Amino acid sequence: MQSEAGPGALHAAIIMDGNGRWATQRGLPRLAGHHRGVEAIRRTAEACPDLGIGTLTLYAFSADNWQRPADEVGGLMRLLRSYLRNETQRLARTGTRLSVVGRRDRLPNGIPEAIAQAEAATASGGRLHLRICVDYSARDAIIAAAQRLQGGEATRESFGELVAGTMHGSPVDVDLLIRTGGEQRLSDFMLWEAAYAELHFTDRMWPEFGPDDLAAAVAEFARRERRFGGLKTAAVPAAA
Ligand code: IPE
Ligand code: IPE
Ligand code: MG
Numbered sequence: 001m002q003s004e005a006g007p008g009a010l011h012a013a014i015i016m017d018g019n020g021r022w023a024t025q026r027g028l029p030r031l032a033g034h035h036r037g038v039e040a041i042r043r044t045a046e047a048c049p050d051l052g053i054g055t056l057t058l059y060a061f062s063a064d065n066w067q068r069p070a071d072e073v074g075g076l077m078r079l080l081r082s083y084l085r086n087e088t089q090r091l092a093r094t095g096t097r098l099s100v101v102g103r104r105d106r107l108p109n110g111i112p113e114a115i116a117q118a119e120a121a122t123a124s125g126g127r128l129h130l131r132i133c134v135d136y137s138a139r140d141a142i143i144a145a146a147q148r149l150q151g152g153e154a155t156r157e158s159f160g161e162l163v164a165g166t167m168h169g170s171p172v173d174v175d176l177l178i179r180t181g182g183e184q185r186l187s188d189f190m191l192w193e194a195a196y197a198e199l200h201f202t203d204r205m206w207p208e209f210g211p212d213d214l215a216a217a218v219a220e221f222a223r224r225e226r227r228f229g230g231l232k233t234a235a236v237p238a239a240a
Helices: 019-025 030-047 063-067 070-093 111-121 138-148 156-165 211-223
Strands: 010-015 053-062 096-101 128-136 176-179 198-201
Touching: 010 211, 019 030, 030 053, 030 070, 030 128, 030 211, 053 063, 053 070, 063 070, 063 128, 070 096, 070 111, 096 111, 138 156, 176 211, 198 211
Parallel strands: 010 053, 010 176, 053 128, 096 128, 176 198
Antiparallel strands: none
């Protein structure tokens, strides 16, 4: 599984958490936090190419988020619809290819069509691949992949393709996984793709996240030593 959008480009994934608490702390309805979150998406995505990020995967709505009150779910779906309608031109102009990852059969009327239109209109974007996860569950993706497995044989690569394909995604390993909002958990996000991701947790609430926070996460990532189960190259002793 490779990163996309240029050699050496990073795949960063963000669990955009803290919208509701950000709003509540200010005496605002939770939906106000989700609205402000859209601005954070815009400024974060636009900062990616200069930070060496070629793919940005954002967790916007989990399969378990359907459990929230109907007015919050409805507000989030309206926000998604308006994002798809209003943002496509800007995405195309900034060389951003949009993909929506997740189930589509439970989304309200009009949204699957809006997704298809936005994906088609931005398909040639080569600066950043922006993947927004909606009605997404990593565990459901793994179950669906197992059900599609024919003959029971798989490699990590072929199974990874099945896992991604069940959610309309492409198989891309996550390099850097960020969660905002102070919680330190994965909440059913990218369980397969993040096998060797570097994890970065920040107390910043998503509506306040921006290019400086992303740059700080990338700088910390650059200081980490990734070993993928092996040994640090310089530490390997010469054969006796
Ligand atoms: C993340 O913010 C966005 C979604 C899950 C849709 P939350 O809505 O979870 O915000 P908190 O965690 O309640 O503050
Ligand atoms: C994860 O956040 C989902 C998204 C950010 C879209 P949640 O707020 O739903 O996760 P939990 O409930 O705190 O684990
Ligand atoms: Mg939350």
